[in-house]
Amino acid sequence: MATIVTSHRIAGPPALLLRTAELSSALAASPRFLYAGIALLAAGGAAVLYLFDPRETAFYPLCPFLGLTGYHCPGCGTLRALHELLHGNPISALGYNPFTVLSLPFIAYSLFAGGMRAYRLPAPRAVFLHPLWIWSLLAGIIAFWALRNAPVWPLSALAP
Amino acid sequence: MDCPRCGTKNDGRARYCGNCGESFSGSAQSYRPYTEGGQGGMQAEKPPQNYLIPAILVTIFCCLPTGIVAIIYAAQVNAKFHGGDVKGARSSSESAKLWSIISAALVIVPLLIIVFFTLMDPASPEP
Numbered sequence: 001m002a003t004i005v006t007s008h009r010i011a012g013p014p015a016l017l018l019r020t021a022e023l024s025s026a027l028a029a030s031p032r033f034l035y036a037g038i039a040l041l042a043a044g045g046a047a048v049l050y051l052f053d054p055r056e057t058a059f060y061p062l063c064p065f066l067g068l069t070g071y072h073c074p075g076c077g078t079l080r081a082l083h084e085l086l087h088g089n090p091i092s093a094l095g096y097n098p099f100t101v102l103s104l105p106f107i108a109y110s111l112f113a114g115g116m117r118a119y120r121l122p123a124p125r126a127v128f129l130h131p132l133w134i135w136s137l138l139a140g141i142i143a144f145w146a147l148r149n150a151p152v153w154p155l156s157a158l159a160p
Numbered sequence: 161m162d163c164p165r166c167g168t169k170n171d172g173r174a175r176y177c178g179n180c181g182e183s184f185s186g187s188a189q190s191y192r193p194y195t196e197g198g199q200g201g202m203q204a205e206k207p208p209q210n211y212l213i214p215a216i217l218v219t220i221f222c223c224l225p226t227g228i229v230a231i232i233y234a235a236q237v238n239a240k241f242h243g244g245d246v247k248g249a250r251s252s253s254e255s256a257k258l259w260s261i262i263s264a265a266l267v268i269v270p271l272l273i274i275v276f277f278t279l280m281d282p283a284s285p286e287p
Contacts, residue, residue, distance in 0.1 A: 128241075138232060
């Protein structure tokens with residue numbers, strides 16, 4: 001924690017980034033806090049998303065990419081999709097953002113396994129993905145990004 | 161886990177190595193093979209963290225091309241480790257972490273600033 005204190009002397013936005021990085025590495029050094037924080041954040045986020053519909057509430061932030069360029073990003077529709085999922089409408093959620101909905105089980109599994117490991121509880125083995133899987137995921141995301149912005153009918157269904 | 165003696169891959173719950181019969185009960189690794197430190201030089205090189213999940217999360221929630229950069233580095237971690245380049249994989253791991261943090265900060269910091277100024281705005285409607 002001493003490193004965080006010394007960075008007070010540097011001013012401006014780079015220092016802020018640096019401190020965020022240091023704070024996160026301090027957290028990563030104590031994975032229990034990290035995973036407890038993630039669990040709290042997820043529970044809080046789920047509660048807010050359940051109670052407040054992103055389609056009718058003003059306080060949710062607009063996607064910065066959509067705001068700057070006018071095009072949808074691969075994450076656009078995530079909040080609406082999660083809201084629909086929390087209300088038990090998986091089909092409607094898929095319509096808002098299929099990428100988010102499909103990656104959710106993997107994210108949940110990985111965070112669950114990481115948390116169990118951090119607390120020394122019985123956990124499944126960490127999986128080493130063949131690099132081709134990750135390259136395919138990358139290609140899939142970029143294709144999804146491009147296609148959901150196409151203004152032609154079958155593809156426009158991918159837009160939120 | 162990999163056997164500390166002969167390096168053979170074994171089931172995580174195995175108590176003895178299927179190849180050489182080495183007992184795993186004495187080593188803490190058989191119960192928590194992915195914790196830091198552990199058995200010093202004994203253990204086989206393990207892949208560095210690829211930060212794929214944080215990279216996907218910032219791509220979904222931060223909506224910036226920087227999330228894609230983090231995913232590229234995550235893929236590089238596994239590609240380099242798969243190809244035997246452990247040092248390169250470590251440096252890609254650092255980059256994947258950095259770009260995930262940058263993506264998160266680029267959204268969180270402006271959001272906090274907006275929230276701050278909204279709360280401090282003297283012209284905010286008050287009946």
